[in-house]
Amino acid sequence: MTIPNLVIFDMDGILFDTERIFLDIRYQVMEEFGFHQTFSEYIKLLGTSGQTANEIIYQQYRKDFPAEEIFQITRKKMNRYIDLHGLKPKLGILSLLLWLNSKKIPCCIATSTDKTIAEKYVLISGIRDYFQFIIGAGDFIKSKPDPEIFLRCAANFKVAAEHCLVIEDSQNGIKAAHDGNLPVVCIPDMQYPDRESIKYCLAIFNDGIELLSYLKELSQNE
Numbered sequence: 224m225t226i227p228n229l230v231i232f233d234m235d236g237i238l239f240d241t242e243r244i245f246l247d248i249r250y251q252v253m254e255e256f257g258f259h260q261t262f263s264e265y266i267k268l269l270g271t272s273g274q275t276a277n278e279i280i281y282q283q284y285r286k287d288f289p290a291e292e293i294f295q296i297t298r299k300k301m302n303r304y305i306d307l308h309g310l311k312p313k314l315g316i317l318s319l320l321l322w323l324n325s326k327k328i329p330c331c332i333a334t335s336t337d338k339t340i341a342e343k344y345v346l347i348s349g350i351r352d353y354f355q356f357i358i359g360a361g362d363f364i365k366s367k368p369d370p371e372i373f374l375r376c377a378a379n380f381k382v383a384a385e386h387c388l389v390i391e392d393s394q395n396g397i398k399a400a401h402d403g404n405l406p407v408v409c410i411p412d413m414q415y416p417d418r419e420s421i422k423y424c425l426a427i428f429n430d431g432i433e434l435l436s437y438l439k440e441l442s443q444n445e
Contacts, residue, residue: 228383229331235335237313241310242269245301311348314432388406407424
């Protein structure tokens with residue numbers, strides 16, 4: 224692995240600890256609708272969106288499950304929570320972005336969350352200026368684990384897939400990067416990757432600080 228020409232960040236679970244917030248709020252909303260959500264059921268949704276997510280949900284519960292209504296209520300409650308409490312980047316992320324900026328390595332966000340939400344989060348947290356491109360739900364046809372979202376990022380910057388670096392936390396995201404021939408590293412959030420996902424990763428790090436050390440070492444060796 225050499226220093227990448229483009230770094231592609233997942234958002235939820237990588238830039239921010241938003242997966243846990245969403246999980247807790249979604250659990251409460253589903254209880255109000257008479258459904259019980261388990262942690263293992265929620266994990267299967269990580270990195271997905273739209274029809275892909277709904278197909279998983281319908282298999283978990285039933286065909287008439289009010290997926291869109293529950294999602295919209297959960298999102299509204301989460302937005303209110305973040306408006307009240309704010310949002311901070313996860314450990315090491317700001318230092319990582321500062322270093323990449325100093326090396327003039329472009330960064331973008333590839334998230335299954337709606338782009339308008341992603342824009343709001345990076346603005347609130349003060350890191351918007353570090354990203355030259357953001358792609359979110361509605362900007363692509365096939366959700367992770369399909370590689371489309373990452374390939375669109377690479378195409379936007381005219382960078383070959385193999386010269387990018389994807390930073391992911393979910394197994395769906397890791398598989399998407401692998402299937403698109405994009406090198407990927409993992410910073411686990413709510414779930415440690417399974418054996419197959421581990422094989423797809425260049426490395427696994429505890430946080431952005433460790434990833435930054437890894438990239439600095441690569442830079443010194445070039």
